[in-house]
Amino acid sequence: MKRLLAALLAAPLAAAVLTAAPASAADPDLTIKAVQIDRTAVAVAGLNTVPVTITVTGSITGGDPSRTTTPLYADLKRSGAVPANINWVVSDPLAxxxxxxxxxxxxxxxxxxxxxxxxxxxTGLNIGTYNPASGTNTPATPVDGPAIQVTGVHQPQFGSISTPSIAKAGTAVTIRWQVMDSETRRPYGTKLRVIVADDNGCVERVGTAGTVLTDVNGVIMNKTISDDAIHCLLVPGSQAPIGGLTILLRHPGVVTAVPSKTSAPVGTIVPVNGVVKVAPLYCPVNLQRLYGATAWRTVGTVKTDSRKRYTLKAQPAYKGKIPYRVQFPTCSNYVTAVSPTFWITGT
Structure with a gap:
């Protein structure tokens, strides 16, 4: 066995051998001695992939002896040139x-x-097979491994159009997804295998299970219900998806505003209370005062609390009836809304 191991390590490879960093305390059972790859540069077009062989030497110690036959998988982090749709790649099982x-x-x-x-x-090696739904594969044992220079051309570009573009939660929405060539700005001209999903289905995908076909223009229609879950179109890979687009559906914001007084001496602070009925917690709200006939100007800003409530402070600047409103600017996927106009009379 020692002779077989020596022969494998002596086999010529196109890439240099880079010694891995020591195993971290996060995964004490795996120690990596070296990582090799058989090429250091690849050119890839469109939705194709190019295989690069990874060879790892090391040991697994402690734990169940049956784990010694368990495969590994590698995490690869991307950096550098643009455009790109992903920042990481996962290897197939390393047997x-x-x-x-x-x-x-x-x-x-x-x-x-x-x-x-x-x-x-x-940048990392994991004991087992890639399974993002299980939570058992993290954290990886970090390594300072070799790098692959990737020249990606005709990369996919993703787009989506939701109809209606703004919809109340619980109402029907249709999402039109499309995949195109980022260089020609045209479809690839063939039906493409993609995954259309939402919520956990967007972040726990492995392989090609659940794929559906676009039309020859790279378009696929998805009928769904408006909610706060993420929705996605993914291009599957042999392990993790190799690209895609994730969106949040947009909802209308709703904000109320009630002044504590409808009249007050000039210069007096008048609390204005209200609630943002939908939207995330701690979103900003603006107190606005009307200047002239049409110019609404912000005169105060606060954030909502853990109950989506707020208190703003109005201060009548002159005698007479002064128009105010509260504006909820777009926050996350909830779009700008304003309260009904109210008046505070300066006395």
């Missing part, structure tokens, strides 16, 4: 091909997509 728990060799591939355009560096 143990030689050795034992104290001196092992794992080998497998990473399918590099065009969306990884730039520098793709191996």
């Amino acid at each position: 143990m091909i030689a050795g034992n728990e104290t001196d092992a060799v794992w080998r497998g591939k990473v399918n590099v997509p065009s969306t990884a355009n730039g520098t793709l560096k191996i």
Whole structure:
């Protein structure tokens, strides 16, 4: 077995061997000695991928002895050139091909997509197979691994149009998704396999399960109910998706405003209370006063509290009837709204 291991390590590779960083306390069972790749540069077009072989030497110690036959998978982080749709890539399972728990060799591939355009560096190794839904694969053992220079051309560009564009929660919405070539600004001209999902289905995808076909223009229609969940179109990869778009559906904001007094001496502070009936917590609200016939100007700003309530302070500047309103500016996926106009008379 030692001779087999020595022969594997001596085999010529296109990439330099880079020694991995020591295993972290987060995953004490895995120690990485070295990481190799068989090429340091790839060119990838469109929705294709190019395989790069990864070879890892190291050991798994402690725990259940059966884990010594468990595969690894690699995390690769992207940086550098633009455009790009993703910042990380996950390898296929790296199977143990030689050795034992104290001196092992794992080998497998990473399918590099065009969306990884730039520098793709191996930064972590995990015991097991990629399964984002389980939560059992993190944190990874960090490594200072080799890098792949990726030239991605004709990368996919994603778009979405929701109809209606602003919808109350619980009402029907249709989302038109489209995938196009980012360089030609035209469809790829063939039906594409994609995943249309929402909520956990957007962040727990592995492989191609659940794919559907677009039309030849890269378009697919999705009927859904307006809510606060994320909605997504993903291009599947052999492990993690290789690109996609995530959106939040937009809802109308609703804000109320009631002054504590309808008249007060000039210069007196008059509390204005209200509630933002929908939207996240701690969103800003603006007290606005009418100047002239049409110019609403902000004269005070606060954030809502944990109950979505607020108190603003009006201060009549002159004698007479002064128009006020409260504006809720767009916050997250809730769009700008204003309260009915109210008046405070300065006396």
